[in-house]
Amino acid sequence: MYKSLTKRQRETLDYVTDFTKLKGYSPSLDEIKDHLQLKAISTVHEHLENLRKKGYLTKEINQSRSIEIIDPNLQNSNFLQIQNLGVITAGKRIEAVEDPEPLYVSREVLAGTGKYYALTVRGDSMIEDGIHDGDIVVIREQKTATNGDTIVAIVQENLATLKRFYKEKNRVRLQPANSSLKPSFFREIEIRGKVVSLLRKF
Known part of the structure; x- marks a missing residue:
């Protein structure tokens, strides 16, 4: 211990x-x-x-x-400590947490090895995928994605968004999981990671 x-x-x-x-x-x-x-x-x-x-x-x-x-039972090899780095809202910069608290996540829900972090979701742009306002998403750091992955993307002027990724012929489509919202299209984006798990406080 x-x-x-x-x-x-x-x-x-x-x-x-x-x-x-x-x-x-x-x-x-x-x-x-x-x-x-x-x-x-x-x-x-x-x-x-x-x-x-x-x-x-x-x-x-x-x-x-x-x-x-x-x-202390959480301080063993079955759990990984990660940091909640801030709040992600569609079309805004990530709001950093001044004093981030550690989160303990079971390795069983993670996607293998790699570096992980968490973000708190604001808004309902991914609600049809079961990601609600106030949920915490666990992100594996990576710079690439396959079609259908839910990713953290940095778009114009360092704005961050959480959307599904689709690579099209000459552009990238970032698709919300909310039928009332339209997709966004970009020539280039920066991928900061892929959502691998969801935490919810009741």
Whole structure:
């Protein structure tokens, strides 16, 4: 469980875990500082941020007692940690997330090896493919696609869109999965990846 953790990070994680099990809520930053005999709250922030980046816990910004330990059963070879990089809306730039949270995705739903990331969908342009507003799509990074693939494409002026890809004679057709919307046509596009899985929060 403690792979790649420093001694202080292990001590911080142990204290937060034990405190939460005993009290039913997470310790405050001051309580962590006092227990570890640290001189500054900033050092606590540093340890917690490193633990968050390594996938051991989550923490809400500017919210007290909001530390949550991630189930260690998810930290094994059957799951892959990826980052949600932002929000994708048809015809707009990807809205980057200032503090992206890690997502744990079962390797069984991924398309083999490769690099993966996630994006949150805004809008209903792909609703007939079952991709709804607020869904999270898992993307495998790749620069090519075959007809019918749902891709993340960068089109004019660095605008991003999520559409089905079709290569035609002298152009590319990006097809929405919404019968009320028309396809878009381009001479060239930049493919940033292919949708391989869908996550939905209920």
